Amino acid sequence: MSAPAVVSVRDLASHVGEVVRVRGWLTNRRKSGGLQFLQVRDGSGTVQAVAKKDSLDAALFEALSGLGQESSLIVDGEVAADPRSPGGVELKLTGGQVIGTATDFPISNKEHSSGFLMEHRHLWLRSSKQAATLRVRARIIKSIRDYFDSRGYICFDAPMFTPAACEGTSTLFEVDYFGEPAYLTQSGQLYGEAGAMALGKIYTFGPTFRAEKSKTRKHLTEFWMIEPEIAFATLDDVMDVAEEFIETIVQDVLADCEPELTVLERDLDKLRAIKRPFKRETYDESVARMEAAGHAFKHGDDFGAPDEEFITHGSDKPVLVHRWPADIKAFYMKRDPADDTRALAVDVIAPEGYGEIIGGSERADDLAFLEEQIAAHKLPKESFEWYLDLRRYGSVPHGGFGLGLERTVAWICGTKHIRECIPFPRMLYKIYP
């Protein structure tokens, strides 16, 4: 007799009445005399398998009764709809095989501290909320690629090793590059600009590294960023793309990941509300709102976490804040022709306290201005000669933005800490496992 067909737990409901095979790991077991209820997880979901002593091979029944949490096993059984079973269907066991035993799995169904879970990240990934978060992450990545690929953008990979900073040198990881200092990239943007001059519309997507001594729920030292760059785009064009892009990602996830969002206990109505248009206001308008409400803030400063919360308070959508004071923004941003003290920059601030998920701008396209800025920021001009070439040879208005992937995942999943939004987070002083 041939082995039953292997079926994913997620698909079991369409196999009621059939004898199938499930391969996975034991998450929990309850015994009641001659009955065993085995919770079997296969990565797509968890199903209850029922073993009856009087209808199963005695040796197998005995072997199952000694299995510890996270032992791996193959189980064969008839799929039966049963309201008594969590999930609605269960497997009435007819056979099976223990593959790998496990004893004293460190992560139980009870509470653990985040420090303990982080030390066991490689095992924590098996728990339902972590797995659901990473499934949503994967869906977001697909949505990001689909959005740009379907609109004529070319995927353009920027290098990880770079000779110099693009936004200041204090937060770079230095590496030894054949005896010369090099740095891990903190943004692919400058290279993306070269790509836009070659291909029209591009996006970079890859890991970026920042040696900031940040110890907050919103920071990683290694995080993934998606950075579109568009030739001939103005700041308004950039904001239009950012809005449509965010709406598309959120609605894609809603359409495809409702089971995961339910596991994560996410309020779906909050995500359904993410539809254009979003609120747009200038930095000065934001500050005026803060002042009118008595919210303490020094005009000219960048927004801190409480300020970002204020900006989106009472709004269920992201808010776009544009035209920032130029001296708190990067050297490559274009000045507002209507006010030289303002940069044509935009930050997109996510609702519910998730903070800035996008930073973008129209780029400075004038050679002389950029040379001034590089000098004013005390950047090594020789490292930027290639970048200045982009202005020497057919410079055009252009712009783009960077979206932080993990912050976006955290917001959409409703995850409090960004460390759960990447398989193996890299944080201040933390690089294991």
Place this chain on the structure above:
RNA sequence: UCCCCGGUAGCUCAGUUGGUUAGAGCAUCUGACUGUUAAUCAGAGGGUCGUCAGUUCGAGUCUGACCCGGGGAGCCA
């Protein structure tokens, strides 16, 4: 880097003004139970109280230094 909080069983924690043999729940192990839902019930094993030094007749408890973890700030996506 700065500010707060913490470190006691595998995990999560309690531990009185310093005082006999440091406790609980969960987990583990043994036993009972043929429909459990974080099953339940009975029993058992399990500790260098973060490290070092100090105060004291006596330190899990008080003091100092250091190590590790958590939360927040600044900075950023």
